[in-house]
Amino acid sequence: MPSILTKILARAGGGVVLLLIVVSTGGGELRRTETELLSVLESDAPNVAKAEACKHLRLVGTARAVPALSALLTNEPLAQAARHALEAIPGAEADAALRDALAKTTGLLRAGIADSIGWRQDARAVPALTSLLGDADPTVASAGARALGRIGGRDALAALQGARGRVVPGARLAVSEALLLAAEAELAAGRSRTARSVFALLARSDEPEPVRIAAHAGLLRCAGRRLPGRIESALTGPDAAAQFAALAVARTAPDPAVTRALIAVLSRAEPPLQVALLELLRERGDPTCVAAVLGVARSPNVTVRTAAWRALGDLGDASHVPLLIVAATSSEAAEQKAAREALVSLRRGAVCDALVAELRQAPARQQVEAIRALSERGETAAVPALLEQVGEVSGDVRHAALQALSRLAEAAHVAQLGELLVRAPDEALRAEILDVFESLAERNGRLAEPHAPALARVLSAAAPPARSAAFRVCALFVSEPLREVLRAGLKSAEPGVRTAAARALCEARDASLLPELTVLAQEADDAGLRSLAIAGAVRLASESSAALAPEQRIGALEAMLRVATRTEDKRRVLSGLARVPCARALALVEAAAADPSVRAEAEAARKQIEEQLAKAGR
Template identity: 30%
Template sequence: MNRNRRILLILAVLSLLSGLPFTAYGFQNEKLRASDIDACFSVLSNFDYGKDLTPLRQLSSYVESLEAGSNQAKEVEARLIALLGSGASLAAKDFACRQLGLIGGEAGLPVLQTLLADKSLAASATAALERIPGSGAIMREALAQSSGTGRTALITALGRRRDAQAVVFLKPMAADKDPVVSQAAAHSLGLIGTPEAAGVLLNTLASAPPGTRRWLALSLLQCGERLASGGQREEAERVFRELTKSGEDRETTFGALRGLSLIPASNVLPDLVAFIKKEEPKAAANAIQVMLQMPGPAPVKALADILTALRPATQQAALLAFGARTDARPAVSKVVEAGRKGSPDVRAAAWTALGRLGDSSHIPLLVKALLADGSAERAAARLSLNGMNCTDFDSVLLGLLQKADADTRVEIVGIIDDRRMMSAADTLLSIATKENHTELRSSALKALRRTASERQIAPLVDLLAKDPTESTTLAETVSSLLKKFPQPHVGYVCQSYREAADAPRQARLVAGLRGVGDAEALTLLRGALAAKQREVQRAAIRSLSEWPDPGPIPDLLAIARQTTLEPTLRTLASRGSLRLISLPADRSHAESVSMISQVLELAPALPEKKRALSILELFPGPEAVALAQKALSDPALSAEAKSTLEHLTAK
């Protein structure tokens, strides 16, 4: 363990021990009857390390329950004082000291003062004195005769008490050759936090060797914070200013600048600007956060003025910080400049900031960024466009949609989809019906699923009936809208089906009814299963397979049973049956297992048979176990059957 770590450990232990009651060593409060107190003290008088701690734990719990100064507390205090003056063991006296720290008063001060000279008990006595009012003079006087850990404990205790009268005693110790003493003194002076303490620390820092400067600087930062929080802002500013001028390390300088930023009228902005321009990006980013936490427009302007002169990573941090501050709109012009001229990461940060700070005039710039080479830049522009909040956003974006090239229009349609811009539905419908650009049409059709109203359904159905291009996407759009607006629009699809002149049109319209869950649609699809044209049958099977309830299961099983049909149709029907069987339904597990058994028998393809076994786990019971056991005899299914049995028997 190196020297600095050893010092840190000593100080930390002393700091912790001074505030710990006996119960902090793993004991919980518990009730103690008054009649048991004598017994506890009897045990305490003969206590030593290694003996049963239960009585001491009980006594400590009782002491904690007392109010200092009460008659009961005074009685216990007297007994503790007597024990400290007796021949009790070191362990017993250590315990007594800690209890005095909880309830002790002036009566206990003399005996504790005496114990300060005992190296074995000095730390315990100091911990008790620290908590007792009126003990400051005793500890201050004891400093001169103290040494070693006892001295360090006293120094630490005086600091924790923020004893202003101790400054004169701590002054020479801040420059002590023993680093443990000097650093403890510096730390305590920082905690005391008076102008006098600050003066001692500043004077000591002026002549301190390199090895101790950091400790002194950290203590000065703490002292400055104490002064500022106590309303002594001029003194605090003097401390922080000295630290910025004395050539300390980066962390200390940053801490001083942060302290100055909390003091009104400290004029710290030029110093923060210089720090941000000079330091590496991580430190500069921390300073930017401090700067933009300051109120008023000045910090925003100061940072905006240097934005484009900063390193790219620092620019990125500044731009993101601008975006988090709602009153940073005056910096928008600099944000735009960074977006146009910066590196890819800087541009991405600029587009992120514009999402918060920009207005509709910046929409074209963000739309252009949607086609940038870098994925981060594109993602930032998309997020900003999706989150922008300005009243004329829709009209501006739709205006761009009319004039942009095809690739840009695809990106704009994506934004319309993300924002669910219902005002764009007619424009999207026009694209879907008139444009020849495949990707653009497909994007518009997908966006209509979230933006269209009932008014757009009939034109989309007509388009589905007559136009075979993008038929899969178009059918999915129609079915999505029919699920939201079923009637009379389902009826319109059914009527269009009956009027369709050929099988391809019928198949497309049947696909538009996929999973809509309407009774009229179900009737039509059942009829379509018997169509002579395979493409109509296939579309009907797919549409019924996506039904929201188990109603079509018998129809799909009937298709799977028709061995004269081509295997692909029977496979689709088997797969659809299994999906619907898995849905919640008002039937017994035995009935569900019976349906699964049929699929196992009828499915022409092995994957569907394996899938059938896997969903048996949804319907545990003797029937499911029997079916899985039966499948064990099939070499192609034995592994799945074994796994299913293990899950079923585990339930």
């Protein structure tokens, strides 16, 4: 069996006492361990060692340990440790020891013992604990009361009720709380009549508000089938504690009749309570509340309206979209936020269709809100309508639609997006549509049949103003038809088209275009374009995500090293080589170190490659 070895090193009067306690977990070892622990208690070991022994006796102690432990209950420095142990030792012996100690102690020691008795729920201790209620020390009286509360039952309840008004002032709250505790136990045991009488006593009296709230909650929990009516009465009545309790209890009562009671109160309540009720109705998730929520949604109080929109988000349906769209344009920030969130939360009915209807017919500000909601909701079914808007409107609505498309457009929409791009009347719109393509490519960079050919057809027909953007779209994806569009552009008879295609090629994400990039880097007349091509080729060759064999990578980088004449181009290639650790790359960077303009970079690349090779070799 596993064991715990605990060394206790304690200083005692300048000397050092070393105790080794073996605590184990079963059979004969357990008894032996208890014996050893008890021998510590019976020795003249220092208090720290005895306290430590008590701690372990909590774990392994039996009735055998009770006499030694009970002797310590009156020893102030060790009483807590002894209680700690006794509290956990099962059996009548420990109960009796704790009861006996009540009479031998006073003050804090007595309070602690009472507390331990309470946790053990020793019903035989009720008379002794009852006598503590008359103690002049409020700590003792309070501990006695709480212990009685935890033990509960008829006698404990009677003792606590009898003590009301008679205990010292500092213990009154403890007595009330103990009564609450015992009454809750009565209710849980099905003795609701007893519980009700206690709760009623505490609710009617001049008890502190927290006690009255708990008592009212208890009364409501005793109400059974009358609960809905009681909740309504409490919420409409004059007693603040009862209102508070009613909300708390309603929260745990799923009965539809309770929902109806809350609805009945809603329109009559004052704004702060209306807000709380709306939150509660929202939590209940019962769509039958909607009419009541709508009834207060026109409140002049913005906080009530805000709560109403929040509730509508969880309880409402597609028919509430127009109302929420209008609220989402509120100049009150909290109200606007709540309405926007509600538009995103709505579940019931054809919400997407309702938002699209608003998109098509509402005023511009509301159109923007509808688009925002469609985007936040991830409504891909709205993409055709959004594409439609991009083609037909301008300004904020178009901008919002494009932003939504960035999030929602999928491969199936690329041809339509391409159409918008080639027809775009200005560069600004083309740039925004390019952003949409970029987002789409981030999510899905590999366009498959039939989307890629359809997009290629559209882009290859682009007129001069849109050609550059069309080539840049081609460069975003990995797809043969789009490659072909780029390649055709590179071979165009028109110099402007060739340049546009070449510049787009430099941004290509498709590793299959590496040969074209290499050629461009080698043959381009324009030094700037050559640099761009080198950068593009290095990027593709050194990216781990590019689907290239190591020899293809290194081959492309070697070719770039040969064509690079500018220092910054050479540096770029060296940094690419450093990311392709192999013997050939090492040889290339070592050779490059002979070039004084990039010696430092070549050395750094060499180090990086060697480190990676060493790591791979381990």
